[in-house]
Amino acid sequence: MRPVYVISGGITKFAKAHPDKDFRLMAKEAYDYALRDAPRFSKDMIDGAVGSYFSDHFTRQLKAASMVQDYLGLCPRPSKRVEGGGATGGLCFQSAWEAVASGRMNCCLAFGFETMSRVNTWKGNEFIALASDTNFDFPVGGFYTGYYAMMVQRHMHEFGTTVEQMAMVSVKNHGNALYNPYAQKAKRLTIKQVRESPMVATPLTMEDICTMSDGAAVCVLASEEIAAKACDRPVKIVGVGSGSDVMRMADRPHGKVLLLPHERESDYVHLKYPGVHSFRGGRMAAKQAYQMAGIRHPLEDLSFIELHDAYTSSEIQTCEDLGLCKYGEGGRFVESGVPFLPGVDYGMSLPKQGRLPVNPSGGLLACGHPVGATGLMQAVFAFWQLQRTIDKHLGDNTIQIKNIKPGSRGLIHSHAGTGTYITVSILEAT
Amino acid sequence: MSEKGTRLFGVDPLILHEHYEIDYRHSYAEDSPFFVGLTKGKLLGSRCTGCGYTYATPRSHCMECGAPTAWYELVAKGRVHTFTTCHYGGEAFLHETPFTLILVEFDGINTLFLSRLKGIAPESVRIGLPVVARFAKTPSFKVTDVWFEPAEER
Ligand SMILES: [Zn+2]
Numbered sequence: 001m002r003p004v005y006v007i008s009g010g011i012t013k014f015a016k017a018h019p020d021k022d023f024r025l026m027a028k029e030a031y032d033y034a035l036r037d038a039p040r041f042s043k044d045m046i047d048g049a050v051g052s053y054f055s056d057h058f059t060r061q062l063k064a065a066s067m068v069q070d071y072l073g074l075c076p077r078p079s080k081r082v083e084g085g086g087a088t089g090g091l092c093f094q095s096a097w098e099a100v101a102s103g104r105m106n107c108c109l110a111f112g113f114e115t116m117s118r119v120n121t122w123k124g125n126e127f128i129a130l131a132s133d134t135n136f137d138f139p140v141g142g143f144y145t146g147y148y149a150m151m152v153q154r155h156m157h158e159f160g161t162t163v164e165q166m167a168m169v170s171v172k173n174h175g176n177a178l179y180n181p182y183a184q185k186a187k188r189l190t191i192k193q194v195r196e197s198p199m200v201a202t203p204l205t206m207e208d209i210c211t212m213s214d215g216a217a218v219c220v221l222a223s224e225e226i227a228a229k230a231c232d233r234p235v236k237i238v239g240v241g242s243g244s245d246v247m248r249m250a251d252r253p254h255g256k257v258l259l260l261p262h263e264r265e266s267d268y269v270h271l272k273y274p275g276v277h278s279f280r281g282g283r284m285a286a287k288q289a290y291q292m293a294g295i296r297h298p299l300e301d302l303s304f305i306e307l308h309d310a311y312t313s314s315e316i317q318t319c320e321d322l323g324l325c326k327y328g329e330g331g332r333f334v335e336s337g338v339p340f341l342p343g344v345d346y347g348m349s350l351p352k353q354g355r356l357p358v359n360p361s362g363g364l365l366a367c368g369h370p371v372g373a374t375g376l377m378q379a380v381f382a383f384w385q386l387q388r389t390i391d392k393h394l395g396d397n398t399i400q401i402k403n404i405k406p407g408s409r410g411l412i413h414s415h416a417g418t419g420t421y422i423t424v425s426i427l428e429a430t
Numbered sequence: 431m432s433e434k435g436t437r438l439f440g441v442d443p444l445i446l447h448e449h450y451e452i453d454y455r456h457s458y459a460e461d462s463p464f465f466v467g468l469t470k471g472k473l474l475g476s477r478c479t480g481c482g483y484t485y486a487t488p489r490s491h492c493m494e495c496g497a498p499t500a501w502y503e504l505v506a507k508g509r510v511h512t513f514t515t516c517h518y519g520g521e522a523f524l525h526e527t528p529f530t531l532i533l534v535e536f537d538g539i540n541t542l543f544l545s546r547l548k549g550i551a552p553e554s555v556r557i558g559l560p561v562v563a564r565f566a567k568t569p570s571f572k573v574t575d576v577w578f579e580p581a582e583e584r
Contacts, residue, residue: 020443060450126520135461136487139572140544141516141523146531149514157512157557201516201531202552250487250533250542276512276533276542 005227005234009380010034014215014368017117026216041230047105048078052092052112053372089375090414090423113216114370149201152313165331167194169312177362179398184368213368217376239426241288243281279419282321308415375414506563515552
């Protein structure tokens, strides 16, 4: 495998609805942004594309990625669609990485989009729930927030995680988004407001949950040669990993923890793993990506993380899967302030504020979650962070991670279903 | 509202109503005995004929070792492994809210079972609560032909 670089990216503003733009035009806007942002980059350098969108139900247009391919003027170059639930964007990113790493392409475009506004929110929830077993899970009351609520109830039972710790994630991510004009739902919140917002599925309230969105994002991945030619400050992809888990949560095993290099079996003597409280696929993805990138202590070796916080609870669970703290310590990890941005006033006392910011962009909770675009949005934010160009693209430097220098690393994490597909990719500043 | 007429939501851009509906011929295939079992008041799980791994759900081949499984009847009593009460839901289930979902654990069985919990106030549900399976008198041949209710605690 040869080295692969991100050389450009673009995002449309995520919004509840973009009735004036169809998915082709949204993708085109993100694509044109990416073309403009790398001045020596041109369309002829692109050897092919990978498109991602989650739901044929939302789109009601099969082979919609073909229509983007033609709208962007990329025919007859190679193209395909990647689909993997919520992880669709992350899988798309890794698929483009594979195309370049293998030598099949020198430059591959990854584009993703979703148009969720075409049905009402509750119909949308029903569509998403069709990504659970339709014989055994969906008919019982198919509702993803319900599934995540059951997972976090067990997390609370096993580890003593509290709803206030979850609410802190909401305060953080919605607060970070105040400095990100791409975000759909930026606001200053208090723990009390999160808890007093309408209960959706106990213990998750409206402010614990991301919203549906329309949006698109693209990333351009290239070989070292193209990167040097087309881009002033390319970002290197130094680690990729992915994992999976059993579709029906009920069928998950209760066995031994999949350990990261800095952990020991004695850390988890009584823990039955993954059960329904942890994401084994996320741990697997992290383990592979860390191994490839040579990361032994993620808390020290990473500068920031953009992870799939469809729920406040899943951010806490994912921090554990990624080994930022031990299993069971995710709630206290948030409370300590480590995953908050430094220098931002969240209205609470955070002793270790800003040690390793998680979701500086605002994450899915605040940016929105146009499924096929989400994982690519994370990649674009990470790319800009590592290029130190957040100010240029967002018009505000607040969320720019300070002290990014050559060799600094950011992690992106994309997650599907109740943890059925998960990707972790690690990017490095050059 | 007529499904034949044209309904506009806006003219610039032009937004109109579209209806879509489809009927399927759906087979439960190798899982069929489970659904037939429910009509007889039996909850069937699957036990691996190779390694003995015991599932509380239908699965005709073991995901541990790949061997075929055999059906067995679960004891209808278990405990709440985890739970939630849904106050919203997918459109198909909105009219049933609030409803309580549980994962049920059974003694000596390796995996869990997803079901509804009825006959208890949401605030009284807790992890570890003993529950017992109840079966629909008039089957609909869906997994909802079984649900759980609190069992008498001894
Ligand atoms: Zn077996």
